Amino acid sequence: MDSEEACISPQVGGRLIRQLIEEDSDPMLSPRFHAYGHCQQYIDDTEVPPSPPNTHSFASRRRSSSLGSCGDDDQQELTSAQLSKKIHGLKRKIHKYEEKFEEERKYRPSHSDKADNPEVLKWMNELAKLRKDLKEHKLHKSEEDLPPLTRQRSNTLPKSFGSQLEKKPQQEKAPKPPVENTLEGVQNKLQEKRDEVGRPEDVKDMTREQIGAEKVALQKALLYYEGIHGRPVTKTERQIMKPLYDRYRLVKQILCRVSTIPVIASPSSKRRGPLSPSKNTTDMRLSNLHSATMPELVEQLQEAREEKKRIRKNLREFEDQFFRQNGRNVQKEDRSPLAVEYNEYKHIKAKLRLIEVLISKGDASKFP
Structure with missing residues (x-):
């Protein structure tokens, strides 16, 4: 043992x-x-x-340094030129494979054909990764070139806790002048333009060309005002700017009406006489409205509204009947049976707009 x-x-x-x-x-x-x-x-x-x-x-520290020392060299960031060079090299390899594949099989390889080859699939994955890295590198570089953005104040905090950067532009912005001062300056500028070209102040005394020039001048004046104060919002601003806006609407309507009056007649029509006497009569009635008093304008307004309702009722009946018969709406060429009524309806609407402008102009003149 x-x-x-x-x-x-x-x-x-x-x-x-x-x-x-x-x-x-x-x-x-x-x-x-x-x-x-x-x-x-x-x-x-x-x-x-x-x-x-x-x-x-x-x-x-010794353990981590001994383990991680081998991978530091592989993780070095490549530059844009190096990434581009690698991308071009991989693209050349893939292109050579495609040419060889096409020579052997007489057709270009698809994506699945490339994926079947492990080596080509590796090239494609590496190419996609390099392209992504190059895109991120360029984006990062462009962000570095941009100037630093100013920090905005948080909306959830009081203004006293916010950044002082956004207060500087507000202090540098010039204060807006009063609306009355801007209107006075605009009106003086308009009067200076009228005196320079010899254009009368009353619209009734202007020619067609002068009315067009007055419309352009008023439009520029209103755009200048709106560029400073914006569109009139409050009741006080609308009341102050009402005469200038009403004058612009009046000039615009008169110009549109005048532009539709002239008709170039053929020699045969001159021998037969006036083409449409009713149109001349309508124009004379519209021109007489400028000299009418306020009660006359109110009476004309009521009559024009009744006339418009009557004509519109007839036209609507005609259009409904046409739709039932043909299954479609009335086109411009289908209005020949009621061409006179359509023309009269057009003039009555223009008359209504003119009367409303004249009435509003008369109401505005009562207030200083």
């Missing part, structure tokens, strides 16, 4: 075996512990001033 048992020699086992046998002995220290203990003695010593935090984790 004793011969079968292996004899443990202290020389064979060494210190390791002796420490395993002796239960009360301390565990053997690793050789690395001596290097660690050299640093630990300064950590345990309360008389020594504290060292920086990086000396406390030298083991983890």
Whole structure:
């Protein structure tokens, strides 16, 4: 029994075996512990001033540096030129493969044909990645070239907590002049233009060309006013600007009406006489409205509205009957049976607009 048992020699086992046998002995220290203990003695010593935090984790630092040193070179950021060069190289490889494939099979390879080849698939994936990196690189570079944006104040915080950057443009902006001053300046400018070209102030004394020039001048004046104050919103602003807007509408309506009056007649029509006496009569009645009093204008307004309702009723009956018979709406060429009524309806609408403008102009003249 004793011969079968292996004899443990202290020389064979060494210190390791002796420490395993002796239960009360301390565990053997690793050789690395001596290097660690050299640093630990300064950590345990309360008389020594504290060292920086990086000396406390030298083991983890050595381990991380030894593991990550090999991948740092691969993660270097490539420049745009290097990315473009790699992209062109991969495109040349893929192009050569496509030419070879087309020579062998007599048709160009599809995307699935390229994906079946592992090497070409690797090129395609790498090409897509490089293109994405190049795009991000250019975008990042363009963002760096842009000037820094000013920080906007948060809407959820009081103004006292916001940035002071946005208050500077408000202080530099010039204050708006009063509406009365702007209107006075516009009217003076209009009068100066009239005096320069010899255009009368009363619209009734103007020719067709002068009415057109007056319309353009009024339009520019209103655009200048709206560029400063915007469209009149409050009741006070509308009341102040009402005469100028009414004059512009009146001039515009007169110009539209005058432009539809002239008709170039043929020589045969001149021999037969006037083409439409009713149109001349209507124009004379419209021109007489400017000299009418306010009660006469109100009476003319009521009569014109009744006349418009009557004509519109007849035209609507004709259009409904035409729709039932033909299954479509009335076109311009289908109005010949009621051409006179359509023309009269057009003139009565123009008359109504003119009367309404004259009445509003008369009401505005009552207020200073």
